[in-house]
Amino acid sequence: MKNRTRRFTARVILAVLSPWSTAACADTQRLACVLTDTEANPDSESRPIVVDFDEETKSLKAEDAGHVYTFGKVSISNVTISGQAEHVSLGIDRSSLGIVWQRYEASKVRTEFGNCQRAKPVG
Numbered sequence: 001m002k003n004r005t006r007r008f009t010a011r012v013i014l015a016v017l018s019p020w021s022t023a024a025c026a027d028t029q030r031l032a033c034v035l036t037d038t039e040a041n042p043d044s045e046s047r048p049i050v051v052d053f054d055e056e057t058k059s060l061k062a063e064d065a066g067h068v069y070t071f072g073k074v075s076i077s078n079v080t081i082s083g084q085a086e087h088v089s090l091g092i093d094r095s096s097l098g099i100v101w102q103r104y105e106a107s108k109v110r111t112e113f114g115n116c117q118r119a120k121p122v123g
Helices: 002-016
Strands: 029-036 047-054 059-064 067-070 072-076 080-085 088-093 098-104 109-119
Touching: 029 098, 059 072, 059 080, 059 088
Parallel strands: none
Antiparallel strands: 029 047, 029 109, 047 059, 059 067, 072 080, 080 088, 088 098, 098 109
């Protein structure tokens, strides 16, 4: 169990320090999130993703397992943050920082839930 906790902690630290958004402007906010796949595999280990968003430009990006998603159809309000990219969508409740990450596959939708916390943007 200790090794699993160490691996998890290391992944979260790496996600927060990820250099993929070094060109982000000063208004960009970063969230370090942890997802758990509760539908496809209820016993799955939690995994980190990083979400960057800018309210002024309505931009939204996320990094999941080394893949960077740039979202379109972005909506950022006082209540929620949401967007769609490629075969995924995300939604974040701003009051609780709860996140829903959906991946659209051939004949099903894989839904993951998790929580985020504010992180200092790189750059």
